[in-house]
Amino acid sequence: MLRTEKEQAEIIKEISGVNTKKCMKCGKCSASCPAYDEMDIRPHQFVSYVQNGDINALLESKSIWKCLSCFACVERCPRDVKPARLIEAVRLMVIRQRGGNYLTPNEVPELLDEELPQQLLASAFRKYSK
């Protein structure tokens, strides 16, 4: 089913629980972000892009794969906006749109190594399979 950008923006807001209207555009999220230079669309822009319904640009941005989920932006945001949650929501939307399972149990054994934390597998399953 094809959704309009506006509908997608609503879904992103719903799954992230973020109220973009709380943002006062101070930029502290971007200022705090360790991956800032790697990103094409910066954390503070995510907030206004979602607010303005420019979702296609976000879905195609490389930023969603550069975000480290370190939550520095969430921790430091003076307005409690939680930009990392928006980025996570966009990421989820991309994964879900692609429609396939990106990880099946059969693939796991060859991925395993001693250094790999269990947590990563659990989280990979949560994100990359339906």
Place this chain on the structure above:
Amino acid sequence: MQRIGVFVCHCGSNIAATVDVARVVEAAAKEPGVVHAEDYQYMCSEAGQLKIREAIKEKNLTGIVVCSCSPRMHENTFRQAAERAGINPYMVEIANIREHCSWIHKDMEEATEKAVILARAAIAKVTLNAPLQAGTSKVVKRALVIGGGIAGIQTALDIADAGYEVDIVEKTPSIGGRMSQLDKTFPTLDCSACILTPKMVEASAHEKITIYTYSEVEKVSGFVGDFTVDIRKKARSVDMSKCTGCGVCQEKCPSKKAPSEFNRGLNTRSAIYTPFAQAIPNVPVIDRENCIKFKTGKCGVCSKVCQAGAIDYDQQDEIVTQNYGAIVVATGFDTIKLDEYDEYSYSTSPDVITSLELERIMNAAGPTKGHLERMSDHKAPKSMVFIQCVGSRCADRRGKSYCSKICCMYTAKHAMLIRDKYPDVEVTVFYIDVRTPGKNFDEFYRRAVEEYGVNYIKGQVGKVSEKGDKLLVQGVDLIDNKRILMETDMVVLATAIEPNKDVRKIATMLTASIDTNNFLTESHAKLRPVESPTAGIFLSGVCQGPKDIPETVAQAGAAAVKVVGLLAKDHLVTNPCVAKSNELFCNGCSSCEKVCPYGAISYEEKEVNDHGIRETRRVAVVNSALCQGCGACTVACPSGAMDLQGFSNRQILAEVDAICK
């Protein structure tokens, strides 16, 4: 039988756009006792009031109901109109069909129905109203000002100049407040001390002003016109009548490790100290927690060196009890604690400072004697970064929701002064918005940018970390959409301000309301900005909300005028809507006395005649001067003996019946 008139106001479109006024008139006219009902566009206007007065006379009305805005707004207006037309002012009831109806509803049908019900309730109540006579109470011609900063000093001076006695109670050893800690003041850059100290001297020399420093308000009772206040004069350990202020004791005191409150902990002071050189009174206090004599019993150096014999280790706290007609709160502010702002390294790096600390560093009488230097190695900085809105405009748990209002201007001031005195120092200001409403304020900020070359970058800093002996500032330039990583020597945080932490305690004693941020609430945000909703309590300075010095001084003057207006009265008219006990019903159980927040109820042994039986009973008696008409006693009374005049149980039940009809 009452003859009631009902007057329905349109309030322009405020009411009429949501409530069908004609239908309210029509419905009200059918109520029992109503002999007149009409509507008008603005009932509160002179023409509207004339309609009320004419109707009272023509129709011989005994009571009126005005369906309009909140009684807080115009009850008094309509009572006066009624009185002018010859009926008792307490024969007026207001049906609030604006705040309680039109403003909060959208559907006209529902709002009209509710307005009719509210009108009906008011009619039912006014039917049972009885004429009441307001009493009078005295006015003590003396005012108390709590807080001796610029707000308190200015209020006290203005009241005293009008010819009334004023007492200032100041918690610290000297008056002067925050302003005495400032170096220069915006937007004219005059030296703070140069304009403040003459006022401090004037206040201390004024024959009508008594200053209690190192003192706190301990207890407040009474009411507008006659408050009784206990002031605790903390033991100074120095006899004020003997001390000459020579300062030798402070020089010789061997305990010099206490952080200086006046210098924001940037250096230390002796245990016996005056906060600053121009302190008023110029009499030191002994900080007993840091005094060797008080800690170990040995020392006594100050006593030995004092030529005047003023040191008195045995001095005790003293309670002064005084009566006042009015009380002004001028408790001021402090900067918020930055313990939770780890990202700015305030707690870990001595070179990250607050703006108030910078004021002390830049001040000639400060810890560095006015030399701009880093607190870590005392080197002169080559570059400085200012971070705005630290803890202001925050929706998180760490900060304050409001704009602290003064930071944009003092940061421009700091930046400008530094660039002026040390042109080789690079100054960068990270801002979110630059807010400069005020006369000559924006021009001032633009001068910092255009004439002094201060670099303003839009974007809140994300992180400040220590890198060798430098500080690494990580931010973004939101206009260029570029990462900024810059090394700097000093970082100054424009820290949010908050009301003085003692204000809650003081507000509780005064029964003055405060908001969620601990700012004292004004009686009306626009029309009564210096009055607390509690009669006789006035507000001056930052205790009411963030403001700069010009605004504080203006508000201090406004508060003084209100106080003078009160003190100039020969007597006050008291509210006759007070509790009254029916001694025949009273069983002397003390329930009412226990719930009365004003101490207005006492008990008497009284001879009563109960249906021919004469006996002596213990009955409740209400002091009508103390009673504020809150009604708590009427609810607590198990035998229905207590009733509130103007709000009797019968009247309230009649309203309920009318609403439920």
